[in-house]
Amino acid sequence: MAYHVPALQNLIDKFASLPGIGRKSAQRIAFHVLNLPDDAIKSFSDAILEAHEKIHCCKICQTLTDSEICSICAQNDRDKSIICVVESPQDVMAFERTKEYNGTYHVLHGLISPIDGVTPDQLKIKELLVRVTENDIEEVIMATNPTVEGEATAMYISKLLKPFGVKVSRLAYGIPVGGSLEYADEVTLMRALEGRNILE
Amino acid sequence: MAYHVPALQNLIDKFASLPGIGRKSAQRIAFHVLNLPDDAIKSFSDAILEAHEKIHCCKICQTLTDSEICSICAQNDRDKSIICVVESPQDVMAFERTKEYNGTYHVLHGLISPIDGVTPDQLKIKELLVRVTENDIEEVIMATNPTVEGEATAMYISKLLKPFGVKVSRLAYGIPVGGSLEYADEVTLMRALEGRNILE
Numbered sequence: 001m002a003y004h005v006p007a008l009q010n011l012i013d014k015f016a017s018l019p020g021i022g023r024k025s026a027q028r029i030a031f032h033v034l035n036l037p038d039d040a041i042k043s044f045s046d047a048i049l050e051a052h053e054k055i056h057c058c059k060i061c062q063t064l065t066d067s068e069i070c071s072i073c074a075q076n077d078r079d080k081s082i083i084c085v086v087e088s089p090q091d092v093m094a095f096e097r098t099k100e101y102n103g104t105y106h107v108l109h110g111l112i113s114p115i116d117g118v119t120p121d122q123l124k125i126k127e128l129l130v131r132v133t134e135n136d137i138e139e140v141i142m143a144t145n146p147t148v149e150g151e152a153t154a155m156y157i158s159k160l161l162k163p164f165g166v167k168v169s170r171l172a173y174g175i176p177v178g179g180s181l182e183y184a185d186e187v188t189l190m191r192a193l194e195g196r197n198i199l200e
Numbered sequence: 201m202a203y204h205v206p207a208l209q210n211l212i213d214k215f216a217s218l219p220g221i222g223r224k225s226a227q228r229i230a231f232h233v234l235n236l237p238d239d240a241i242k243s244f245s246d247a248i249l250e251a252h253e254k255i256h257c258c259k260i261c262q263t264l265t266d267s268e269i270c271s272i273c274a275q276n277d278r279d280k281s282i283i284c285v286v287e288s289p290q291d292v293m294a295f296e297r298t299k300e301y302n303g304t305y306h307v308l309h310g311l312i313s314p315i316d317g318v319t320p321d322q323l324k325i326k327e328l329l330v331r332v333t334e335n336d337i338e339e340v341i342m343a344t345n346p347t348v349e350g351e352a353t354a355m356y357i358s359k360l361l362k363p364f365g366v367k368v369s370r371l372a373y374g375i376p377v378g379g380s381l382e383y384a385d386e387v388t389l390m391r392a393l394e395g396r397n398i399l400e
Contacts (some may be wrong), residue, residue: 003296007266011251014244018229021221029218031290033248034255034264041252044214048233051211052241055234064234067205090231098205114254 008034060131062107062124064089072096072104079103081138085128085157087111087145095143103141106131111149112156125157132164139167147175208234220393260331262307262324264289267284272296272304279303281338285357287345295343303341306331311349312356323359332364337365346373 010031016026016155033041057063061083065071072078072092082103086092092105108123131137140161144150158168171192176183184192206242208230216226233241257263258270261283265271272292282303286292290307308323331337340361344350358368373391375384384392 003263003264003270003292004273005255005264005271006253007247008255008264011247014247019232020225025220027290027293028220030251032219033290034251036252038252041248045248047211047214047247048241051207051230051234052236052238054207063203064205064208066205070203071205072203079354088231090204090227090252093227144208149283 039072057107057109057124059106062109062127063092064107077102081136083128083131083137083139084141085154085177086143087150087153091143103139106140108144108153111144111147112153113149120156123153125160128157129160132161132166133157137166139169141167142170146171231277251399258310258325260307262309262327263292264307265306277302281336282341283314283328283331283337284340284343285354286343287350287353291343299371303339308344308353311344311347313349320356321351327362328357329360332361332366337366339369342368342370346371 001066011033012023012026012030015021015029016023016027021029032117036044054065054066056066058065058073059068060073061070063070063072067074067188075151079102083106084095084101084103085106087110088110089107090116092107095101095105106124106126106128108128110118110123112123116163128140132140142154142158144154154170158170161168172195173188174195175181175192176187181189211224211230211233212226213231214226215221218226221229223370233244233267236244253267255264256266258265258266258273259268259347260273261270263270263272267274271292283306284295284301284303285306286295287308287310289307292307295301295305306324306328308325308328310318310323312320312323326342327350332340340355340357342358344354354370358370361368372387372395375381375388375392
């Protein structure tokens, strides 16, 4: 292309490499960023560096935090006897948004997936076992996604936990709230039927 | 929210402030960026700072460049007697992608828009007039968008250019290639009819 500005092209390429951003969006964002005032540019660039520098895993639950122990594990009014096992910190955020769950979490940072070369020892499973043995845990809720990998990981961990005599549960399957029976797939419908509740 | 990591929240906010990126995408991108290796983070942050620092307007055509004169104005085989007037550097990129246009450009960096408080003196119109008076220009193609502001700006500039005796043209209106007559709006269809060409 005759019109080539290396610094601009580099910026567009960087944005295009982010998930969910195509070439056109990347170009639009790059031009937007170019037009930002100096201090906004500086603080944008700093936010990236700072986040990468400060954020690490919580010593207890392995979710992302900027202190030694995350804000959830540090709360005294949380029920420490319940652990909700999730794939990623994003899932922690999703549960926290419900404002209903009052237990703690454990972030695996992935799911067992032989096809992607992810083996159990690459996940934070060891840390979960340590937590279960060293603390008085009543229940572990397996809250991995209802995918093949999520199911396999939940099964694997529940088998590991069995010898410790801890209660292991799994999130309910069913029709999503606001969803339509007509468009639900067969497996979801079957699971919804299996998991039906008695109305009283 | 109980789960709050300021550095992470700051990063998410920064991405959410970009055009076309909502909260969910911003969160996804922030986590992606967190997981990048150290050198990728550094080069991402540098790309933003560098682009902002190095890129400025071409002395001649006002498009963005990192040298004094942009790569298009610097090319000797370009037809310097034709100027295509566009709103933004993105439009230059769009024309360059066609690989058909061999003239030069002039970037206005905006359109006249009283409702947004953009007056003619905030655009690079003065620079265009200087170019037309000081050089041997044959034709000026008004290639602003076919919006109210684009039309008004094209009309305004063409009136300014009239005394100089330079030919001023406007991009053709019509059905977009691959488009469907059925879904074309009335104005476009009318313009397409008005601008019809004789088949020979």
